[in-house]
Amino acid sequence: MKKAKFAVGYGSICGGCDVAFTDVGTKLADLAEIAEIVYWPAVVDGKIERLEEVSNIDVGVYFGAVRTDEHETVLRLLEEKSAILVAFGTCSCYGGIPGLGNVETSESLLATAYSNAPNTRAEGVPSLEEITIEELKMPKLRDYTSSPADLVEFDVFVPGCPPPVQSVIDLIDFVKDYRENGNVPDAFFLAKEGTVCEYCEREKPDKISIEKVMRVHESDLDEDECFLSQGVLCLGPVTRAGCGEEPRCTSKNMPCRGCFGPTPKIRDQGTKFLSSIASSIMLGKEKQISEEELMRLLTEGIIDPVGLFYRFALPVAIINRKHQEK
Numbered sequence: 001m002k003k004a005k006f007a008v009g010y011g012s013i014c015g016g017c018d019v020a021f022t023d024v025g026t027k028l029a030d031l032a033e034i035a036e037i038v039y040w041p042a043v044v045d046g047k048i049e050r051l052e053e054v055s056n057i058d059v060g061v062y063f064g065a066v067r068t069d070e071h072e073t074v075l076r077l078l079e080e081k082s083a084i085l086v087a088f089g090t091c092s093c094y095g096g097i098p099g100l101g102n103v104e105t106s107e108s109l110l111a112t113a114y115s116n117a118p119n120t121r122a123e124g125v126p127s128l129e130e131i132t133i134e135e136l137k138m139p140k141l142r143d144y145t146s147s148p149a150d151l152v153e154f155d156v157f158v159p160g161c162p163p164p165v166q167s168v169i170d171l172i173d174f175v176k177d178y179r180e181n182g183n184v185p186d187a188f189f190l191a192k193e194g195t196v197c198e199y200c201e202r203e204k205p206d207k208i209s210i211e212k213v214m215r216v217h218e219s220d221l222d223e224d225e226c227f228l229s230q231g232v233l234c235l236g237p238v239t240r241a242g243c244g245e246e247p248r249c250t251s252k253n254m255p256c257r258g259c260f261g262p263t264p265k266i267r268d269q270g271t272k273f274l275s276s277i278a279s280s281i282m283l284g285k286e287k288q289i290s291e292e293e294l295m296r297l298l299t300e301g302i303i304d305p306v307g308l309f310y311r312f313a314l315p316v317a318i319i320n321r322k323h324q325e326k
C-alpha cells in the first residue's frame with residue numbers, strides 16, 4: 001500500500017507543537033511507516049518553494065496562528081493541496097498565545113521587539129525597508145493575528161497548548177485509518193464535549209462563593225478542594241476537556257488556564273468566565289456590593305486580565321472581532 005503524503009506547515013509558533021510530536025517516542029516510527037513526510041520545516045524542508053512544488057497531500061497539518069502574510073500563504077497552500085486539513089495546537093484552533101498581540105498595533109509590536117530593542121549598533125537598527133538583501137525578504141506583518149480556523153475550513157481540530165501525547169497518538173492512528181479506509185471526518189475535535197470541571201476530581205461545592213480573588217502563591221492551597229472555592233481562578237468551567245483522563249493541570253495542583261479553548265456550548269470563553277466569576281463574588285451579597293466594590297475585588301487579584309481571560313482564544317473572542325470591524 002502506498003504511503004500517505006503528510007505535510008506540516010507553520011504559522012506563528014513557539015516550537016511546542018513540534019516537541020509534542022517527539023514526545024510520543026517510538027510511536028513516531030509508526031508515522032514514518034505509513035506516511036511520507038513531504039514538507040515539515042523542522043524535519044525535512046522549510047522552503048516555501050518546496051510546498052509549492054508538492055501535490056496531492058493526503059494529510060496537511062497546520063501549527064500556529066496567522067500573523068504574517070507568509071503564514072497565510074502556507075495555510076492556503078496546505079488547504080489547496082490537502083485532502084484532509086488538520087488544525088494542530090490551540091494557536092491553530094483559536095489563535096492561541098500569539099493572538100494576545102492583538103491588544104497592540106503591529107507598528108507598536110515591531111517597535112518593541114525590533115526598532116527599540118537593545119542592540120549593539122550605535123546608529124540603531126536599520127528600518128525594515130532599508131534591508132534590501134535580495135534573498136532576505138521579510139514577511140509582512142498583518143494588521144492583527146487571525147485564528148487559522150477563521151480563514152480556512154479544517155477537517156480535524158487538535159486543541160491543546162501543546163496537545164497532549166494521546167492526541168498525537170490518536171492523530172497518527174487517524175492518518176493510518178485514512179490511508180487504509182479513506183475515512184474523511186467533518187470538523188472532528190480530538191477532545192471531549194464537556195468541561196474540564198466534569199473530569200476534575202477536586203471536591204467542589206454546589207455553589208461557589210468567592211470572598212477574595214487570590215493568586216496561586218498567595219493561597220495556602222488544599223490539594224483536594226476546587227480552586228475556585230479557595231478563591232484561585234481556574235478556567236475549568238469554561239474549558240473543553242480532553243487534556244487527560246484527569247485534567248493535566250488540576251491533577252498537578254495548578255488551576256486550568258483554558259488551553260483547550262471553549263466547549264462547543266460556549267460562544268466566548270473569556271466573557272463567559274468573567275461573568276461567572278462576577279456571579280460567584282456577588283453570591284449572597286447582591287444588596288451590599290456596589291459596582292465599584294465588585295471591580296475592586298476583581299482587579300485586586302488579577303494582574304493581567306486579558307492574559308487570564310483570553311490567554312488562548314483572543315482572536316476568536318467577540319471583543320476582538322468587534323475591534324477589527326471598526
Ligand code: SF4
Pocket residue numbers: 012013014015016017063064088089090091092096097098160161162163
Ligand atoms: S499551541 Fe502552544 S505549543 Fe503549539 S505552537 Fe502554539 S503556543 Fe506553541
Ligand code: SF4
Pocket residue numbers: 196197198200201202204225226227228229234235236237250255256
Ligand atoms: S473550577 Fe477548576 S478546580 Fe474547580 S472543579 Fe473546575 S476544574 Fe476543578
Ligand code: SF4
Pocket residue numbers: 160161196239240243247248249250255256257258259260261
Ligand atoms: S487543565 Fe486546562 S490548561 Fe491545563 S492542559 Fe488541561 S485544558 Fe489545558
